[in-house]
Amino acid sequence: MTGTTFGIMKMFKDYSEDMKPPEWVTKQECQEMIDGAIRKHNRSATIISVCIGWVVLALFAEGLLRLIGIIPPILPWLKISL
Numbered sequence: 858m859t860g861t862t863f864g865i866m867k868m869f870k871d872y873s874e875d876m877k878p879p880e881w882v883t884k885q886e887c888q889e890m891i892d893g894a895i896r897k898h899n900r901s902a903t904i905i906s907v908c909i910g911w912v913v914l915a916l917f918a919e920g921l922l923r924l925i926g927i928i929p930p931i932l933p934w935l936k937i938s939l
Contacts, residue, residue: 922928923937930936
């Protein structure tokens with residue numbers, strides 16, 4: 858059978874199980890690639906979340922210390938008071 862995809866002629870053959878071309882990916886290989894991609898995404902998302910969390914915590918602590926007067930304001934007109 859022949860078919861057209863976006864103007865390009867492609868040849869579709871009905872391969873049997875033992876005649877698959879070597880470049881085809883098996884279900885197990887595909888699942889391993891998906892699992893690897895998810896693992897990589899989760900690792901990088903965790904690292905980004907940890908960094909953002911530390912920055913937010915540091916800014917909160919810095920603001921609290923400025924509010925109670927332990928750290929002086931950077932600019933005199935930026936003084937926080939209750």
